Amino acid sequence: xxxxxxxxxxxxxxxxxxxxxxxxxxxxxxxxxxxxxxxxxxxxxxxxxxxxxxxxxxxxxxxxxxxxxxxxxxxxxxxxxxxxxxxxxxxxxxxxxxxxxxxxxxxxxxxxxxx
Amino acid sequence: xxxxxxxxxxxxxxxxxxxxxxxxxxxxxxxxxxxxxxxxxxxxxxxxxxxxxxxxxxxxxxxxxxxxxxxxxxxxxxxxxxxxxxxxxxxxxxxxxxxxxxxxxxxxxxxx
Numbered sequence: 233x234x235x236x237x238x239x240x241x242x243x244x245x246x247x248x249x250x251x252x253x254x255x256x257x258x259x260x261x262x263x264x265x266x267x268x269x270x271x272x273x274x275x276x277x278x279x280x281x282x283x284x285x286x287x288x289x290x291x292x293x294x295x296x297x298x299x300x301x302x303x304x305x306x307x308x309x310x311x312x313x314x315x316x317x318x319x320x321x322x323x324x325x326x327x328x329x330x331x332x333x334x335x336x337x338x339x340x341x342x343x344x345x346x347x
Numbered sequence: 348x349x350x351x352x353x354x355x356x357x358x359x360x361x362x363x364x365x366x367x368x369x370x371x372x373x374x375x376x377x378x379x380x381x382x383x384x385x386x387x388x389x390x391x392x393x394x395x396x397x398x399x400x401x402x403x404x405x406x407x408x409x410x411x412x413x414x415x416x417x418x419x420x421x422x423x424x425x426x427x428x429x430x431x432x433x434x435x436x437x438x439x440x441x442x443x444x445x446x447x448x449x450x451x452x453x454x455x456x457x458x459x
Contacts, residue, residue, distance in 0.1 A: 286398035
């Protein structure tokens, strides 16, 4: 079975601070990895995804994430956050093969950015 | 394109009442999903479908039923609502792994 752990439940930053949100997964094989963002009062939207190739993937709005296979991690980063980045962030994993049709989501990290 | 559309957006039920949430997608996606979102619990999968006429249980299926009679629609039913079903419900669809999910705007359900 696959699982996802997001260690930071609540993060509070000031504008221009750097951001790193942790995501670790558990699955014995190849994985597809995702970060979704949910702005206040809105639905989840895809931020970025990793399928294969370069382990450093870039998404929208200046976000990036690095897949480290040896650490089973897919941490989300942004060098300088803005007030508009205030949102909830979800990491998700989809194991490849084994009859897994659905992604598993982490519990989410609430990010508040103070202007 | 409308994407994924959920109706209604808000609903208040009394304990024991029934209701159906409708999800419609216009992207010709094969896979459809129903999640509930509760504070501190993230997204939990209720039921999903890998194609027209198919359904399967997710992580928290008890108290819910679903139907996928048409490819574009995925209905979530509550036969006898309970206060524990107070939540925000999200529908999502995708082409299937490894494609990402497309989410609807959610339905906020309160059961009193």
